[in-house]
Amino acid sequence: MAADTSSSQPRKADPFFQTRGVVITPKDLTIADWPERAVAAGLTTIALHPTPTVAKDFILSDEGQAFLQKCQDLDLDVEYELHAMAELLPRDLFETTPGLFRMNGKGERAADCNLCVHSEEALDIVGRNAVDIAKVLRPTTGRYFYWGDDGKPWCRCPKCRGLSDSDQALLLANRLLDALRAVDPKAQIAHLAYANTLDPPAHVAPQPGIFLEFAPIRRRYDAPLAAADVPENRHNLERLDAHLALFPRNTAQALEYWLDCSRFSKWKKPAVKIPWLREVFAADLDTYGGRGVCHVTTFAVYIDAEYIERHGEPPLEEYGALLRTWPAKR
Numbered sequence: 001m002a003a004d005t006s007s008s009q010p011r012k013a014d015p016f017f018q019t020r021g022v023v024i025t026p027k028d029l030t031i032a033d034w035p036e037r038a039v040a041a042g043l044t045t046i047a048l049h050p051t052p053t054v055a056k057d058f059i060l061s062d063e064g065q066a067f068l069q070k071c072q073d074l075d076l077d078v079e080y081e082l083h084a085m086a087e088l089l090p091r092d093l094f095e096t097t098p099g100l101f102r103m104n105g106k107g108e109r110a111a112d113c114n115l116c117v118h119s120e121e122a123l124d125i126v127g128r129n130a131v132d133i134a135k136v137l138r139p140t141t142g143r144y145f146y147w148g149d150d151g152k153p154w155c156r157c158p159k160c161r162g163l164s165d166s167d168q169a170l171l172l173a174n175r176l177l178d179a180l181r182a183v184d185p186k187a188q189i190a191h192l193a194y195a196n197t198l199d200p201p202a203h204v205a206p207q208p209g210i211f212l213e214f215a216p217i218r219r220r221y222d223a224p225l226a227a228a229d230v231p232e233n234r235h236n237l238e239r240l241d242a243h244l245a246l247f248p249r250n251t252a253q254a255l256e257y258w259l260d261c262s263r264f265s266k267w268k269k270p271a272v273k274i275p276w277l278r279e280v281f282a283a284d285l286d287t288y289g290g291r292g293v294c295h296v297t298t299f300a301v302y303i304d305a306e307y308i309e310r311h312g313e314p315p316l317e318e319y320g321a322l323l324r325t326w327p328a329k330r
Helices: 026-030 034-040 052-059 062-073 091-095 120-136 165-181 231-244 278-290 305-311 316-325
Strands: 019-024 045-048 077-083 143-147 188-193 210-214 253-256 295-299
Touching (some): 019 026, 019 077, 026 052, 026 062, 034 045, 034 062, 034 316, 045 052, 052 062, 052 120, 062 077, 120 165, 143 165, 165 188, 165 210, 210 231
Parallel strands (some): 019 045, 045 077, 188 210, 210 253
């Protein structure tokens, strides 16, 4: 399958971007030949989203098993990019053990999101459940993506409040890595820089095997990420550079939204046509590639049979071609 992401930079004859991917949901597989389309575009990786249960239910079905076999036959890597916290720490535990859960700003324990990272019991439960999930959702790359709750706050208890949300997310990632490496010695874990974890951690350091995943959801896509005159983009780029001072560049991944029809449609159907701008995408590849980031993927949610019927083919081939041939004269 694809090269180990812990390796050094690719050989000169190889594409610079080692991971060239898309992130979709099982519902998007109304396009039955999604894997074939990905390979035809020169992509290396297809990832399933959004939660462990949704991904597991699909993978355990006949359709899911056929999907995995097809990807294997095509030498296409499969990963799982997951909002996992509600399943790593089931909310029904709150009734008997509220200390597992985060404290909110009012000083109250709450089961609304995430956990208390200073609860050893909570960390143990999360680790065991991560291993159980991995028994079904085993990425072919060894890269695991177990994110916190989507953009939600972390713990404000007396022990946690000195740590930012980014620090707490990284502390959890370090612990998850320990748990997973007991069953998968080559496991790597993503630390997601996104929304409330976009600022870099200040008090917790990543263990070897933790890689950065940078997801600038609040940027603009009508201008390059490096556009100095676009405050939203400049803010995100500054945060990327701050993270790259802490995390290895050659394992870092950009999780982008260039093809994320769901985002452009404000997460409602009917889906709009993706506002694809080739020059913005090409400039963004210069930004990431120039910084040594050689793993790139994009959400491509809502690119399904209905999308093609309404809008025609998405710009998947151009996306893959520019990734595969970077750097190229334009």
